[in-house]
Amino acid sequence: MQQIDWIVLSATLLFIVVYGVWKTKGSKNVEDYILGNNETPWWTVGLSVMATQASAITFLSTPGQAYHDGMGFVQFYFGLPIAMVVICYTFIPIYHKLKVFTAYEYLEQRFDLKTRSLAAGLFLFQRGLGTGLTIYAPAIILSALLGWNLTIMNIAIGVLVIIYTFAGGTKAVNVTQKQQMFVIMTGMFVTFFLILHLLPNDMTFSNAMHIAGANHKMDVVDFSFDPETRYTFWSGITGGFFLALSYFGTDQSQVGRYLSGKSVKESQMGLIMNGFLKVPMQFFILLIGVMVFVFFQFNPVPLNFNPNNKVAVEHSKYKKEYHILEDKLDKLSEEKKEINLIYIDHLNQNYDNPILRKELVALSSKENDLRDEARELISKADNKAETNDKDYVFIHFILNYLPKGLIGLLLAVILSAAMSSTASGINALASTTAIDIYKRNVKGEKSDKHFVNATKFFTLIWGIIAILFACVGTLFENLIQLVNIIGSIFYGTVLGIFLVGFYIKYVKAKAIFWGAVMSQLTIFYIYYLDVVSFLWLNFIGAMLTIFLSVTLQIVMKNDKIEA
């Protein structure tokens, strides 16, 4: 990192924080602080929803995912536009009509306090852990590569977010997310064109796409029913749909964004905008990863992109074997480079040589074998090491090949993304704690100012909890997996409660509460038995809640008739 990078990074982040505080200072009432006074236009709602979902891991992991497995991951987002339409058609009009501050407030009006508290409690537990992770995940990767102190990074990201979220509430989150999305998209576009510029001179964009295609990186849609394949068209349309429905429809960090819309229509337009732009955005981020792959067909590539893994092997008895593998990879890279250059030459003469394509596939397969052998050595050297290096591919490229100044901008992209999702998380946790727990249980008449101060206080507390959780993140093995599992375990039940509330008027409070409790316990048991991938727990949880609550309602009604 050069001085210019530090200037770009600090100036970008400080500008966002100062602008957020200055633009939104002095919230007078709860409506202003939690709902942004319902003044947000649709495009700010849309950008805010997108920025909330786009965490730092999106920009670190997704290009790495494309580098290793190609464009197929985009299928996971195919169900998202359908979920947006369902939310616009059903969820938003009800939330607006009831003038709720949080999604869970609706549940008391439809069912009872017990059900509201259950859903709010499940949200607080799950989002409380998740928000800590949005700080920890980029911090651990950047500290590994740049040698920065992990604790200081966690505290710095957390404090910057707390400053403006505390000062301006929802309005500050929305305003800063516009700037953050601008920084993110500028950084990603500049990087994309720079990668193309760094490719060999006689290589066109079309040639680069052909090279990616020859290495099976451009296979987007997979219609197979193979349960071993995680991302298929079918899992995207079903699993992706249910995940998007629960995340955008019932998670307060997202509901809070569109509840601040000027009107029902503005909130709906914001979500439709998200539905339209999310898939192209993911296509674009994955395409950057694919272009990084093409770039490394002509440049030296490490055996494992995580520098900590190399350090672990270097300090073990497997050092020599690892060096042998590195030499083999260097020779293979040279061979690949030569064949790729001949392949480009043929492409420039309008001939897509099938023999060379086959050779490229064979060389890629050899490279993958070498990487697998390297992973085995890393595991032998340190059995706790995370050998999957996809989170480190893009950042390795940024730090080693981008020019001065641009490294600072790209780090600002990653930290902006971390800050935007952390801010939404803290803001939602504080709103839910203040409205669904504190306001609902506090005795006596309290002024509006009192509840603004209470929400501010909870913002500070949740911010500190998120930082503390990020600081002890290293104590947990595979933290990302842990938080994803926790999300899948709880999201389904919460979604089931909301779906019953919206669509099955027949089911009443007692049936939904006990149906949800039984469904949650069953999900715990299914997870314990380990019979399905955790990605399906969300769908199963929602269906179980619906089925059990309807059954209980029928049984209870029959009991009443017999009595």
Added chain:
Amino acid sequence: MKADKTTVWKKSYTWVLVANAIYIMVFCLIMEMFS
């Protein structure tokens, strides 16, 4: 009046879904051309 409004929205959402499906297909076809 309310029924008309609902029909208009239903139609708009159908178009939103159709438009989404079309451009996703176009993206996929472009990518598949190189695979």
